[in-house]
Amino acid sequence: MADRLLIKDATIITMDAANRIFTGSVIVEQGRISTIKPGSRLSSLGFDNVIDGTGKVLLPGFVQTHIHLCQTLFRGAADDLALIDWLKQRVWPMEAAHTPETLYASAQLGIAELIKGGTTCALTMETVNHTDVVFQAVEESGFRATVGKCMMDQGSDVPSALNEETHDSITESLKLLETWHGRADGRIRYCFAPRFAISCTRKLLEQVARLSRQHGVMVHTHASENCDEIALVETLTGKRNIEYLRDVGLTAPHVLLAHCIWLNDAEMDILAATGTHVAHCPSSNLKLASGFARVPEMIERGISVSLGADGAPCNNRLDIFTEMRTAALIQKVLHGSRALPALAALRMATINGANAMGMGDIIGSIEVGKRADLIFLNLNSLHTMPQPDIISTIVYAAETSNVETVMIDGRIILREGTFLTMNESGILSAAQRFARQLADAVV
Numbered sequence: 001m002a003d004r005l006l007i008k009d010a011t012i013i014t015m016d017a018a019n020r021i022f023t024g025s026v027i028v029e030q031g032r033i034s035t036i037k038p039g040s041r042l043s044s045l046g047f048d049n050v051i052d053g054t055g056k057v058l059l060p061g062f063v064q065t066h067i068h069l070c071q072t073l074f075r076g077a078a079d080d081l082a083l084i085d086w087l088k089q090r091v092w093p094m095e096a097a098h099t100p101e102t103l104y105a106s107a108q109l110g111i112a113e114l115i116k117g118g119t120t121c122a123l124t125m126e127t128v129n130h131t132d133v134v135f136q137a138v139e140e141s142g143f144r145a146t147v148g149k150c151m152m153d154q155g156s157d158v159p160s161a162l163n164e165e166t167h168d169s170i171t172e173s174l175k176l177l178e179t180w181h182g183r184a185d186g187r188i189r190y191c192f193a194p195r196f197a198i199s200c201t202r203k204l205l206e207q208v209a210r211l212s213r214q215h216g217v218m219v220h221t222h223a224s225e226n227c228d229e230i231a232l233v234e235t236l237t238g239k240r241n242i243e244y245l246r247d248v249g250l251t252a253p254h255v256l257l258a259h260c261i262w263l264n265d266a267e268m269d270i271l272a273a274t275g276t277h278v279a280h281c282p283s284s285n286l287k288l289a290s291g292f293a294r295v296p297e298m299i300e301r302g303i304s305v306s307l308g309a310d311g312a313p314c315n316n317r318l319d320i321f322t323e324m325r326t327a328a329l330i331q332k333v334l335h336g337s338r339a340l341p342a343l344a345a346l347r348m349a350t351i352n353g354a355n356a357m358g359m360g361d362i363i364g365s366i367e368v369g370k371r372a373d374l375i376f377l378n379l380n381s382l383h384t385m386p387q388p389d390i391i392s393t394i395v396y397a398a399e400t401s402n403v404e405t406v407m408i409d410g411r412i413i414l415r416e417g418t419f420l421t422m423n424e425s426g427i428l429s430a431a432q433r434f435a436r437q438l439a440d441a442v443v
Contacts, residue, residue, distance in 0.1 A: 003048050004029050005410060009041060010053025010376070011390065015060050015350045015365040019343060021390065026058065028372040031185075031410035036368055049412075051405070055380060057390065060365050061120025061144075061373040061408065062320040063353030066220075066258040066279035066308025069134055069147075070095060070103055070127040072110035073435045075312035083226040083288050088157045090442075091313060095127040095150075096159035097441035103130045105434040107137035108427045112419065113318045115143060117400035120373040120408045123256060123279070123308070123357055125150055125193040125220055128162045128169075135180045138188055142413045142421045144373060146357055147180070148193025148220050149173050151208070155199045166204045170211070177215060186362075187409055191218035196225075197244055198232045209249030218254050218358060221245075224267070225259035226290050242267035251276045256356055258308065259284075260298070261291040268294070272301040277356040280348070282326040283317075284310035296331055296339050306353040307345075324349050324395045342395035372410040377402045 005028040014020045014036075025042045027035035044050045071091065078090035098106070103126075114122060121144040126134050131149040138145045151173060152158060153166045173192055181190035192208045194200040200208075212219045224230055224241045237244045242263065245251050253275035260271070260278045271278065280293050298305050307327060309318040324345040331340040354364025363373045379385075379393060379402055387393045406414035413421050 004046065005049040005051070005372075006042060006044060006047040007051045007053050007058060007374075008044070010056050010058040012036070012038075012058045012366060013390065014367065015347060016367050025053075026366065026374075028410045031372055033366060033368055033370050033372050036366065051376075053376065055378075056404065057377040057379055057394070058366065059118070059375050059377060059394075060350050060363065061375050061406065062118050062349050063121045063306065063357065063359075063364055064114065064119050064308045064318070064320055064349075065123045065256055065277070065306040065353045065356050066281055066310055067110065067114070067122045067124040067318065068126070068311035069107040069110040069124050069137075070098065071106065071311035071313050072113070072318075073102060073106040073431060073438055075316050077439065078313040079316070081288070082228075083290060084228050086288060086314065092159055092162060093442040094438055096161035097438050098127055098130060100130045100133045102434040102438055103127070104133040104137055105427070105430040107134045108141070108422065109431045110312065110318060111137055111141045111143050112422050112424060112427050115141070115406050115414055115419070115422075116403065116417075117319050117321065118375040118377070118403040118406060119318070119320050120144055120375065120406060121353070121357070121359070121363060122146075123191065123218070123220055124148070125195070128152055128164060131176055132179070135176070135183075135188060139184055140421070142408050142411055144187045144363070144408055146189040146191050146218060146220070148191040149176055151192065151194040151204060152199040153204050154201050158199070166201055166207075169204060170207055174211070177217060181215075181217060185409070189217070191220045193220045196222040196229065197241060198229060198236060202237075202248060205245075205248040205250060212254060218256060219250055220256050221250070221258070223257040223260055224262045225285075226288070227262055230262055240264070240267060242270050246270050246274070253277075254358065258310070259290070259293065261285060261293045263294060268298060268301055268303065271298070271303045275304070277304040277306065279308045279356070280305050280327060281308050281310040281323070282330055283322055284314045286326070286330075287316075288314050292330055292334060295327065296335055299344070304352060304356055305348060306356045307348045319400050320349050321399055328395060342389070342392045345395050346391055372407055374407045375403055376405040378404045
């Protein structure tokens with residue numbers, strides 16, 4: 001990390017409360033944004049590193065709030081299935097087959113894809129076993145992530161390797177929390193990650209609710225993604241998903257629920273009243289035929305909604321540009337052309353995600369005092385010209401190929417498309433080798 005870094009003369013999209021956009025310069029010191037100078041051409045003297053932003057767009061790094069790094073090696077191996085079949089027939093068997101080596105390769109592949117697409121921070125749910133190696137991959141790459149070990153202590157057709165005892169699930173989660181939470185100057189965090197209500201006993205969920213408050217960490221789980229899932233929850237508990245989660249203590253400002261497609265009005269009222277966050281995953285929802293989340297209604301009620309790509313086997317890419325565009329387009333078909341405008345989608349992918357992860361005071365916008373998680377877009381490409389509105393261009397036209405340079409904590413991770421902290425060719429080679437190993441293991 002350079003002690004003092006100057007970014008000169010870029011088009012700066014701040015994503016601050018006023019959504020300011022201007023040409024100017026940014027000074028980064030000790031990993032934080034120390035100065036922002038609109039319209040100011042600063043001298044390069046006295047800086048350890050200078051980046052010329054002329055003709056480039058400077059944005060806060062994208063924040064994705066629902067990812068499964070453990071599933072990146074399953075890309076293309078579970079296509080054209082609905083959620084429960086997708087889990088039981090393909091994803092759970094492959095997760096159960098993971099070794100530390102295959103999981104590390106999967107995490108590296110996912111992290112590299114995220115970084116190259118401009119995502120600098122993610123909330124990720126892993127599988128039941130070997131979560132230490134995911135933390136290792138995050139630490140080595142320079143990525144920012146909140147990682148949770150998946151918790152599963154009940155369910156039918158669950159492979160034995162994923163079926164835990166309640167005590168063991170809690171014990172291992174606490175061990176990971178103690179080892180990893182707050183590492184790398186806070187860049188790495190831990191969260192509790194019970195898979196979803198039908199995979200977890202009430203005892204486990206209630207302990208997670210208590211322990212997450214005691215230790216001051218997030219809870220990351222799935223909810224109301226699929227009608228069959230909701231029917232199963234009602235059969236097991238006598239209540240709808242969100243009502244049950246409220247009863248066990250898992251609706252709160254430190255809780256993020258992925259999907260939340262099939263909510264009724266009463267459930268949305270619960271989320272709004274408790275400050276519970278929602279991760280919207282539009283591509284995954286379409287591919288698994290799960291349905292359309294009521295995103296504009298949630299936003300109108302004051303529910304915090306952010307974006308995530310979900311996992312590679314249900315998307316099949318970890319591309320935030322696709323998620324922004326798809327999220328906006330879906331709602332226009334359902335509610336009219338003015339529903340979920342470009343700026344709302346971009347805020348979902350930046351500051352909303354940061355707020356959902358309890359990090360809105362340190363990332364998600366370009367403001368003095370925040371960590372320098374920044375990305376540079378080069379929009380001088382055929383598919384992004386002309387640019388009458390820069391926000392619309394980014395949301396509706398830009399692609400991962402427009403991401404040029406990525407900085408996390410003031411450290412340049414990707415420079416002009418080349419990794420400085422990861423070996424891209426080695427990651428690709430390992431991914432091919434270990435994907436074959438996993439496929440052979442579940443035949």
